[in-house]
Amino acid sequence: EDQVTQSPEALRLQEGESSSLNCSYTVSGLRGLFWYRQDPGKGPEFLFTLYSAGEEKEKERLKATLTKKESFLHITAPKPEDSATYLCAVQALTDSWGKFQFGAGTQVVVTP
Amino acid sequence: NAGVTQTPKFRVLKTGQSMTLLCAQDMNHEYMYWYRQDPGMGLRLIHYSVGEGTTAKGEVPDGYNVSRLKKQNFLLGLESAAPSQTSVYFCASSYSLASEQYFGPGTRLTVT
Numbered sequence: 001e002d003q004v005t006q007s008p009e010a011l012r013l014q015e016g017e018s019s020s021l022n023c024s025y026t027v028s029g030l031r032g033l034f035w036y037r038q039d040p041g042k043g044p045e046f047l048f049t050l051y052s053a054g055e056e057k058e059k060e061r062l063k064a065t066l067t068k069k070e071s072f073l074h075i076t077a078p079k080p081e082d083s084a085t086y087l088c089a090v091q092a093l094t095d096s097w098g099k100f101q102f103g104a105g106t107q108v109v110v111t112p
Numbered sequence: 113n114a115g116v117t118q119t120p121k122f123r124v125l126k127t128g129q130s131m132t133l134l135c136a137q138d139m140n141h142e143y144m145y146w147y148r149q150d151p152g153m154g155l156r157l158i159h160y161s162v163g164e165g166t167t168a169k170g171e172v173p174d175g176y177n178v179s180r181l182k183k184q185n186f187l188l189g190l191e192s193a194a195p196s197q198t199s200v201y202f203c204a205s206s207y208s209l210a211s212e213q214y215f216g217p218g219t220r221l222t223v224t
Contacts, residue, residue: 044155097143097209102154103154104153
């Protein structure tokens, strides 16, 4: 069965203090790994898609990387506006209808 | 371009009442999804649709029904609400099988 585990569950950072979030996954052939940001009371907002091990994507202070077993979301010199819950999801090659398996998320709080 | 919209934003039901949640997207996407999000459990797929007139069950379909009579709309119905259906409901859509999903703002439902 496909599984996605995110760690840590919560992360508290000082502004400027870089850190990484982990998303480990078990899937029978990866079609894609997706990162989302979710603000309180809102829907998830798409950030990145990664398809193969070694791939990296960047957007402002965020950088996502992918290995065969896990993905990392690196937050460099975070600002308070980076506070959010970050979700990852995987899609398996065996899924014929685009099913996403989501992790429970990492809640990030960045204090000034 | 509004993206994915959901109505209503909030709703309180009594046990046994029925209601319909409406999702609309203006991106001409073929695939549409209904999720529920509960604390600590991540997003779980209720039902999905791969095109107008087609629907299928996700991982937690019991107690829900769906319809997709028009390509841009995806309706989620609760025939007899139960307290276990208290949750935040998100609709999402995607262009293709392997592409990212775009989420609506959510509907917060409380069943008393």
